[in-house]
Amino acid sequence: MRTAAVAAAAALLLASCTSGEGDDQSGGPAGCDTGKGTLVIGVIAPLSGAMVAQGRGIENATRLAVDQANEDCTVNGYKLTAQVQDDGMNPKLGAQAATMLATTPNLVGVVSTLNSSVATSVAPVLDKAGILQISPANTNDQLTRGEDFRENPKRQFRTYFRTCTVDSLQGPFAANYLVENAGKKKIAVVTDGLTYGEGLANTFVEQAENKGATIVTRQRIEPGTKDFTKLVAALRPFEPDAVYIGGHYPEAAPMSAQLAANGLKIPVMGGDGIFNDTYLTAGGRDGDLATSVGAPVEDLDSAQAFAKAYEEAGYQEGFGAYGAFAYDAANAIIGALATTVGEDKWSDSKRDDLVANAGRYQGDGATGKVSFDEFGDTRNHVLTVYEQRAGAWQAVETGEYVD
Known part of the structure; x- marks a missing residue:
């Protein structure tokens, strides 16, 4: 991460x-x-x-x-x-x-x-x-x-x-939901340039494109970014219907808020790096999505x-x-x-x-x-998609990634 x-x-x-x-x-x-x-x-x-x-x-x-x-x-x-x-x-x-x-x-x-x-x-x-x-x-x-x-x-x-x-399962699991369930076809991707964010975004992009979505642009932000004015300006011409972020909640939450405040009222989705209650209070909006490892408690x-x-x-x-x-x-x-x-x-x-x-x-x-398994990875491949609803995370799909 x-x-x-x-x-x-x-x-x-x-x-x-x-x-x-x-x-x-x-x-x-x-x-x-x-x-x-x-x-x-x-x-x-x-x-x-x-x-x-x-x-x-x-x-x-x-x-x-x-x-x-x-x-x-x-x-x-x-x-x-x-x-x-x-x-x-x-x-x-x-x-x-x-x-x-x-x-x-x-x-x-x-x-x-x-x-x-x-x-x-x-x-x-x-x-x-x-x-x-x-x-x-x-x-x-x-x-x-x-x-x-x-x-x-x-x-x-x-x-x-x-x-x-791992991300090779989490990214595609997210892509399947965002494209097939949420019906998003024009997706902008934002990453923070770090090991977790880049790897997760790569696996998401591959599967999203396999499912017929278009990645309209891929932008990079610096960790710790709080002002997303330049990012909003970069995304706006592409008219995305969703943003997928390979990163974490300290950046993703204010990014979501600033997108909406500047007219891009589209859902933001990320991985387990944004699945935290702090996201909900730091700018996350109803309709935003996150995947996380495991099943809901x-x-x-x-x-x-x-x-x-x-x-x-x-x-x-x-x-x-x-x-x-x-x-x-x-x-x-x-x-x-x-x-x-x-x-x-x-x-x-x-x-x-x-x-x-x-x-x-x-x-x-x-x-x-x-x-x-023989590589040291868990044999438990369960993942969950959560949606922000009424200011709380609600599980909307739980399962294992199936190609």
Whole structure:
């Protein structure tokens, strides 16, 4: 997903690294034998910047999984703790965070990252160290299967997995709905130039054109853009009947508002990067559309159980679009860890076994069945289209992409 050059994030990361802010300092779980010590599950997510709400959801959901595992004495003889690092949506800060975690004693795995562009710098660091990484939110196909992922897929990082599905499915799923269901034929495409946005837009464009739509223009904006006067002027001559954005809600929401204010009262559609409640209040309009990975919470009993536990835990922030996927990622790490440790003691020499057990992991998660294919991708390919109606996201179609 998204990255941005956030200068202040470097200072925030340094502060969190040196102060230990965000680390779980609670005592051992009652009734469990924790005599073997403490094992660490890392988190790398944006805890500063425009996407902080999503980052906090990932952090909190991971903590929930850790707390539940401690209550259930899941890993024999050990207490689990979460250690959290802020990547500020910045690949360089992400690499620093990964390097710090890689040197943390008794680190067993990392739930990370939100942004695909950050993952491109984090995954090599963790992979070189042999550390298990499971992302709840990266959707760019190249992270698991390489640049030529359609014709010649090759696994890129042995230790990298993800619980969310990929853009090569999400983009076409959106195109099918916008062209066939919404009847839009003249579509303008806007991207933010980042790994997530460009990859998602590419897959959308290909399928939209296959379905008979015309991409009337493709424009690029800079991350952090707030004034879309030039974009409106660039789009107007093409008279599009919809805009598809490969990007995120901090830009997409005000873009939608400014399009309408300047006479282009047409729907804006995007991927999971705009599926956030902030979009609804920052300029999003009724009729705008978003796809997101997975099924709506209300459609899954397992997701409702997660949502209830999350609420009862008292976190200040909502779990957002990726909290359930982070919860499943953390539980996959914990489940694989329990199998790997068994009655023995953990050591870094067991990292290869842990990665292998993660590859074999099968569980009933908040998002449904959790398991991984030979590339580390989830086998759960469910997607949902949401429409903004009366100031809220309403699910309008759920399923798997079928060509």
